[in-house]
Amino acid sequence: MKTKMLACLALLIACGFGLFVFADSHEEEEMDKLVFSEAYKTVAVKDGGKISGVVKFEGEVPEKKKLEITKDQAVCGVTDKFDESLVVGEGNVLKNTIVYLMDISQGKDFDKEAKLEIDQKECRFDPRVQIVPVGKVLTMLNSDKATHNVHIFGTKKNNTSVNKQQTKNRKKMRLSREGVAKNAEGPVEVKCDIHGWMRAWIAYVPHPYFAVTNEKGEFTLEDVPPGDYKLGYWHEACGTNNKEPVKVTVAAGGEVKQDFMLKLKEAK
Amino acid sequence: MRSRNIVLAALILGLLSVFNLTFAQDAPEVSEKGKEVYEESCAHCHGIEGRGDGSAAENLLPQPRDFTRGLYKIRSTESGQLPTDQDLFDIITEGMPGSSMPGWETSLGTNDRWEVVAYIKTFYEGFKEQETPPRQISLEGKIPYSEESVEIGKILYTQFACFECHGNLGRGDGTSAPTLEDEWGFKSWPANLTQSWNYRGGNDIDDIYKRFIGGIAGSAMPMFEDPAFGLTIEESKRYNELDSKAEMTETEEEEYNQLDEKMGNAYEILDLMADGDATEEQKQIYDTAMKEFNVKSWHLANYVKSLSPEKRPEAAIGKNVLRSQYTINELPEMADAAWETLESSYFPLVGQIIVEPRQFNPTIDSVNVKSFYNDTEVAFLFTWDDRTHNTEVEEDEDTGTTFEDAIAIQFPVKVPKGPTAPKPYFLWGGKLPVYLWQWKASAADKITELTAKGINNAEVQEVQGNIEAKGEYTDGQYRLWVKRALKTDDKKDLQLEPAVFVPIAFSAWDGANGDVGTKRVISSWYSFVLEPVPSSRRFIYPPLVALLSFGLLVGLREFVRQRNT
Numbered sequence: 001m002k003t004k005m006l007a008c009l010a011l012l013i014a015c016g017f018g019l020f021v022f023a024d025s026h027e028e029e030e031m032d033k034l035v036f037s038e039a040y041k042t043v044a045v046k047d048g049g050k051i052s053g054v055v056k057f058e059g060e061v062p063e064k065k066k067l068e069i070t071k072d073q074a075v076c077g078v079t080d081k082f083d084e085s086l087v088v089g090e091g092n093v094l095k096n097t098i099v100y101l102m103d104i105s106q107g108k109d110f111d112k113e114a115k116l117e118i119d120q121k122e123c124r125f126d127p128r129v130q131i132v133p134v135g136k137v138l139t140m141l142n143s144d145k146a147t148h149n150v151h152i153f154g155t156k157k158n159n160t161s162v163n164k165q166q167t168k169n170r171k172k173m174r175l176s177r178e179g180v181a182k183n184a185e186g187p188v189e190v191k192c193d194i195h196g197w198m199r200a201w202i203a204y205v206p207h208p209y210f211a212v213t214n215e216k217g218e219f220t221l222e223d224v225p226p227g228d229y230k231l232g233y234w235h236e237a238c239g240t241n242n243k244e245p246v247k248v249t250v251a252a253g254g255e256v257k258q259d260f261m262l263k264l265k266e267a268k
Numbered sequence: 269m270r271s272r273n274i275v276l277a278a279l280i281l282g283l284l285s286v287f288n289l290t291f292a293q294d295a296p297e298v299s300e301k302g303k304e305v306y307e308e309s310c311a312h313c314h315g316i317e318g319r320g321d322g323s324a325a326e327n328l329l330p331q332p333r334d335f336t337r338g339l340y341k342i343r344s345t346e347s348g349q350l351p352t353d354q355d356l357f358d359i360i361t362e363g364m365p366g367s368s369m370p371g372w373e374t375s376l377g378t379n380d381r382w383e384v385v386a387y388i389k390t391f392y393e394g395f396k397e398q399e400t401p402p403r404q405i406s407l408e409g410k411i412p413y414s415e416e417s418v419e420i421g422k423i424l425y426t427q428f429a430c431f432e433c434h435g436n437l438g439r440g441d442g443t444s445a446p447t448l449e450d451e452w453g454f455k456s457w458p459a460n461l462t463q464s465w466n467y468r469g470g471n472d473i474d475d476i477y478k479r480f481i482g483g484i485a486g487s488a489m490p491m492f493e494d495p496a497f498g499l500t501i502e503e504s505k506r507y508n509e510l511d512s513k514a515e516m517t518e519t520e521e522e523e524y525n526q527l528d529e530k531m532g533n534a535y536e537i538l539d540l541m542a543d544g545d546a547t548e549e550q551k552q553i554y555d556t557a558m559k560e561f562n563v564k565s566w567h568l569a570n571y572v573k574s575l576s577p578e579k580r581p582e583a584a585i586g587k588n589v590l591r592s593q594y595t596i597n598e599l600p601e602m603a604d605a606a607w608e609t610l611e612s613s614y615f616p617l618v619g620q621i622i623v624e625p626r627q628f629n630p631t632i633d634s635v636n637v638k639s640f641y642n643d644t645e646v647a648f649l650f651t652w653d654d655r656t657h658n659t660e661v662e663e664d665e666d667t668g669t670t671f672e673d674a675i676a677i678q679f680p681v682k683v684p685k686g687p688t689a690p691k692p693y694f695l696w697g698g699k700l701p702v703y704l705w706q707w708k709a710s711a712a713d714k715i716t717e718l719t720a721k722g723i724n725n726a727e728v729q730e731v732q733g734n735i736e737a738k739g740e741y742t743d744g745q746y747r748l749w750v751k752r753a754l755k756t757d758d759k760k761d762l763q764l765e766p767a768v769f770v771p772i773a774f775s776a777w778d779g780a781n782g783d784v785g786t787k788r789v790i791s792s793w794y795s796f797v798l799e800p801v802p803s804s805r806r807f808i809y810p811p812l813v814a815l816l817s818f819g820l821l822v823g824l825r826e827f828v829r830q831r832n833t
Contacts, residue, residue, distance in 0.1 A: 070443065070446075070447070071432075071443040071444065137543070147429040147432065147495070149488070149490040150490075151488065151490065153451045154337045154338070154339045154451060154485070154486065155337065156336055156337055156392075156393075157393075161337070161339050161348065161451065161485055161486060162347075162348060163347065163483050163485070163487075163488070163489070163490040163491060164347065164483075164490050164491050164493060165428075165429065165490045165491065165492050165493050165495075166493070167428075167429060167493065167495040168495075169495055169496060169497075169531055169535075170493070170497070170535050171532070171535070172535070172536075172539070173535075173539070174539040174542060174543065176539065176542035176543050177348070177542045178347055178348030179348075189451075193433070193444060193447075193448055193449075193488035193490070194429075194432045194433070194444045195444070196444065196447030196448070196449075197447075
């Protein structure tokens with residue numbers, strides 16, 4: 001009797017473990033994404049604080065990989081292109097990292113002046129990482145005398161897979177109809193299939209406390225209502241800190257300095 | 269007050285539900301039956317949870333669809349829209365030619381297919397959240413197929429930049445073809461438009477039209493937009509003409525600027541329309557431009573239609589058997605126009621899935637063959653489509669390792685006597701050996717003779733005979749010309765004589781598709797014959813017989829007449 005029970009227990013544990021492993025593989029995908037607060041309310045922010053810092057790369061910086069330009073040399077091959085999945089500047093500063101507040105529930109409104117644009121120039125997306133507020137329209141520019149196709153990948157939450165040709169004659173294309181995300185999500189991948197090396201990322205976000213690091217690895221989040229927050233980051237090659245976000249406390253009118261050291265994601 | 273609110277709420281709710289009802293889809297409510305059918309017939313490839321990860325998925329390319337993202341390739345709906353229930357039903361019913369998705373018309377009843385439609389929709393939340401039916405592609409303004417329309421479409425094919433992926437002649441060999449992937453990161457190849465029997469969503473002109481208006485979701489195929497929106501076909505032609513000029517005169521520059529402005533204006537209106545901010549006047553410009561775009565798109569669809577035979581050609585058996593034509597002259601060289609006078613014989617090829625490593629996802633559809641012979645020699649012209657020209661082994665971090673393209677033409681060493689005599693095993697022989705002509709893309713003008721007694725048991729012949737060969741690759745197609753003497757001194761060679769049916773078979777390798785060694789495409793045995801020389805006696809006997817019968821008739825008539833008088 002006892003052994004039977006033990007066997008049953010073992011079976012149950014095994015099943016549970018199986019489920020756990022199974023669930024884990026789903027979670028892994030989520031680990032590469034941003035984390036969003038459940039709800040967000042826009043309020044007037046008085047005496048907001050500031051969070052700023054520098055993101056640096058830790059470890060041996062891989063050699064810059066030159067991209068092979070396989071077509072449209074006259075447009076795409078004017079200058080050398082490099083793989084931009086990891087852009088490390090002098091002093092190991094890391095560009096294109098998203099730094100953001102994970103759990104903010106109220107704060108300022110989006111900057112209405114902010115340009116929501118990605119340019120296609122010399123067969124390269126600029127910027128590589130673009131923040132787009134949920135419900136807002138992204139505009140694609142084409143500065144090239146070449147035909148591109150704007151391919152924004154579809155996701156589970158948003159049926160926003162966009163794949164639209166943008167010919168050399170169309171300098172500007174607003175993705176009003178098909179490209180507007182209803183839900184916060186991302187970052188999602190953007191590519192041009194015609195020029196297979198072109199890559200960018202779009203994050204659809206529910207609040208304005210998102211920053212992307214510049215060439216100097218710097219980021220700034222301004223007008224943060226006083227309080228305790230979880231500070232998160234995302235980088236396409238270095239991953240996220242979703243498991244251990246940094247806790248910061250912002251005082252009224254105060255400034256918090258928080259730097260990050262990022263390592264390459266472990267190869268799966 | 270309160271009761272009024274409740275009534276109001278009830279009314280609104282009622283209205284909402286009516287609204288929901290008016291958006292009636294065709295599929296029934298989700299049922300246990302749908303789940304059951306799905307798990308029995310679909311889950312092996314598409315996975316229990318619809319993630320496209322069933323046990324058989326690993327070996328398939330294109331990969332079975334992952335239903336959890338709501339991305340469906342073949343739709344009657346606009347870009348970014350979900351498919352209609354009917355779209356899903358049709359795909360299940362008809363399958364997807366050129367992929368591993370079979371049609372289920374004969375193996376699943378109509379009701380079962382509808383139940384499955386309802387069930388696969390549960391894998392993606394977006395279906396439930398739809399408030400309005402998906403916007404369908406309008407087929408209004410269809411332009412009937414004509415030579416004229418095809419001619420216009422041909423120009424548009426370049427303007428719309430189709431060639432970037434599909435290649436200049438539509439063989440799927442565009443310069444962007446090697447790097448294409450789908451949204452799951454799997455390799456995907458642009459369609460070879462000259463083989464419409466492999467179009468996933470059917471080859472009606474309407475089907476073709478829907479594919480480029482709606483795009484193929486999840487793949488590299490985008491939704492197409494007018495490359496010269498707001499301009500007529502004539503104007504866009506002129507615009508491109510001027511655009512490609514190194515230098516323009518003043519009047520030309522003025523003309524160019526005018527067209528450019530007209531187009532820029534129309535594009536801006538396109539954005540305004542999408543935002544709902546256009547004025548009446550702008551709406552009119554938009555309507556005119558859209559009509560013109562539809563006209564262009566139909567011409568383009570007609571052109572694409574013209575690129576392929578309606579049906580897959582019949583295989584080279586029976587009346588289509590490969591007949592080498594006798595000529596009294598020298599055999600034509602590769603570039604000779606004489607080849608144009610012959611019909612091709614079509615040899616379909618399939619993935620080799622008997623011996624490891626196997627090819628489950630072949631990319632070479634077939635090889636076409638023509639042949640001439642004279643009293644001493646025979647010449648063949650082999651053509652086959654391959655999207656990429658690979659002449660060596662290349663390692664690439666992103667696209668993986670690619671190999672060299674090649675073909676091998678297989679004959680028995682000894683021609684079996686009579687149709688019932690045993691042939692060697694079709695896969696490069698066995699107990700009975702085969703004689704092979706091997707050709708590789710790196711040495712385009714060379715044939716190597718092999719003898720094989722099995723797919724992994726081939727030997728280069730010690731004595732290499734005098735075989736002339738010339739190979740070339742243009743616009744996604746290989747052409748290989750081979751000439752050899754009918755008889756040779758080598759016992760290991762095939763010896764040919766007229767009027768004897770000789771078994772022939774093929775192996776081909778598309779290096780970019782990972783073909784190497786046993787991983788390749790193959791055919792089973794077919795046969796060819798040196799068509800017997802028409803005898804000169806045909807000019808003597810038939811007239812003689814005719815004359816005799818005529819004489820006999822005349823005699824008979826005389827005989828009857830005389831007897832009657």
